[in-house]
Amino acid sequence: MENSIELKFAAELINSAQLKGTLGKKSFKKEILALILLMFILTGIFFILFRFRNNEIFLSFVQTSREARIIMIYHSLSIPFIAVCTFWLLEFYNVREKMILTIKILILPGTFIASISGAIFAYTRIMLFHDFFYLGMFLVFISGCVFLASVWLKKGKFPYPEEELPEGSTIRGWSIEYFILTILAMSLLISSIIGALAAMENFVGTAFGLNPPREPIAFLAEYIIHDVSHDIVENSVKSHLHIMLVEASAMVMMIAFRYVKMPKNYYKFSLLLCIPGIIIISIGTWLVVFALPIAHMIIYAGSSFLLLASLFIIWFGWKEVAMEELREKYDKASFWKRTRSSFSDPIKSTFYFLLFFSYFVITLPGLIVAANLEKYRTPEYYELEIDFSIGHWHMLATLIATMLLLLAIDYYNVKGKIRKITGITIFLASLLSFGGGTAYTLRPLPDTIIEPYFMITIIGISFLFIGYTLGIFIIYKAYIKDRKQLKKANEADIQD
The missing domain is CATH 1.20.140 (Butyryl-CoA Dehydrogenase, subunit A; domain 3)
Structure with missing residues (x-):
């Protein structure tokens, strides 16, 4: 009985079309590598600069100056990370081909301009670089709008009818994957707007019209979270920080779904879990803006759906590693031998381990x-x-x-x-x-x-x-x- 189940599982893996959607299309390996190098170089530079704490060329380290600098560093690193995730999604999911060039023209220059200019402004306060930072952010935001249009679901027309979608990824002719990509892109764009409005109100006072206006100083969410009451700007910053991290995690999950071969019924179930997960978490984080007590409970409820979906990635990912190692011996192998074999590839095994480990450290x-x-x-x-x-x-x-x-x-x-x-x-x-x-x-x-x-x-x-x-x-x-x-x-x- 056990052998027949394992053989059926192996057959489903062989017949799985989860990576077929990427065959015969343009690769984005060059763009991904360039953005990874950008993040790595910036991280190394920031690490070195933090060593020169007493050097006047790098500004004073009073609290507000330090917080402003850290905010710019966050954005200088997070923007290329979102861009990398976007290109990974383009690598694994076919989008409307006529929009790919537009996305590239917008997101690549936008990312480099925003990241480099933001890093320079963080340590010099030369306003020209802050203006370039805004220009880069605007280009990245517009590329997100184009990405949303490129994955917009249209039954019978997109995804293209001739495209062979993974087994278990559709329901009544609708692609679950592309529906998730659509709501994910929409959530990211809305959450970006929340962060932008908070910055406008904090420094210019033109977003929410607070009376009296806020003092235009930078602050970090971790230092105001302990306060009993918060204004709409502080709540918006907390909301922006929460949702952008969660949505970045969801983007990595969508990449992993196409990366891990999964039987169709499990694949469909795990995808369906992501839909309420992303929607509920997004609503919960947006409610943080209005300081509603129920907001965090909604976030916890939405997280449970994504956590359950990630369990399927962990289980079938580890199982796939073991099957690749044992091959025809897998069916007869003992439980402990299969377990050891699931750690035979340190790269893949560490990926699934970290996903599992996140339950205990996050x-x-x-x-x-x-x-x-x-x-x-x-x-x-x-x-x-x-x-x-x-x-x-x-x-x-x-x-x-x-x-x-x-x-x-x-x-x-x-x-x-x-x-x-x-x-x-x-x-x-x-x-x-x-x-x-x-x-x-x-x-x-x-x-x-x-x-x-x-x-x-x-x-x-x-x-x-x-x-x-x-x-x-x-x-x-x-x-x-x-x-x-x-x-x-x-x-x-x-x-x-």
Whole structure:
């Protein structure tokens, strides 16, 4: 009985069309690599600049100046990340072909202009670069509008009737995948507008017409979250931060859905879970703007749908790794042998592990703090709540960035020992950095000895940076190798 089930599962994997939609279309590997390099270079520059704390050329480190600088750094790194996710979606999902060039013309220059100008403005305060930053943001936003139009669902006309969609991805002729992409793009655009309106009101006073107007100073969400009451600008910033992180995670999930081969019934069920998940979370975060007490409960409800959907990615992803390792021996292999084989590829296995690990370093800590919110809002826990807010958001952002890098390493077809070394390095670094960070942010009392947790986190981050460096190096090397092979093949065709 068990053998027949496994054979049926294997047959469904073989017949799965989840990657067929990407065959025969233009690849965006060059654009993805360029944006990954941009993020890596900017991260290295920011790391170096933070070392020159006492150098006057890098401005004063008073609180408001520091907060303004950090906000610009956030955007300088998050914009190329969203752009990378967009190109990954273009890589795996066929969109309206006539709109692809427009998306590229808008999003690539927009991302580079916004990221580089934002980074320069963060450390110089030269307003010209701030204006360029806004120009880049505007181009990226317009590219998002074009992306929305490129995936807009139209029964019988788009996705194109001749396109072979993955089994289990449609219901009554409608593509579930493209419906998710549509609501995901809409949510991102609306949430971007919320952030833009908050910035306008905070610095210009022209969005909400507050009376009296706010003092035009920068602030970080983690430092005002402890306050009893917030105005609409502060609530909008909290909403913007929450939703953009969640939607970035959902984009990575949509990439993973096309990456992992899944039987059609499970695939359909997991996709259907994403629809209420994204819609409910979006509504919950938008309600944060109006300071409604029920907002966070709605966010938790929506998150549960996405968490359940991610379990299918984890299970079938690990199972696929084990089947690739054991091949014809899979059916007769014991449970422990299958389990060991599911970790045979450090790159793929670490991706699925991080998705699973996120339950313990992101989801569970969030629920613990939410259940004890009254305690965390007391004066003696003030510093601890700030530490948790900073750590929680940073760990989520770093975790999804790490997962995307792992997908890139495998997709660029990196082989050999360096692949395993990189995968193991990122795996161990993730255990230390995310595990240590969780222990640090959930320490029992504010006066608890923190040095061990803090040092573990710093060691983990250092190794994670080494893993990133190795990963980007081998991706670049694999890309150059593919380009050379393609050039030789084209030259051979010309000679023939």
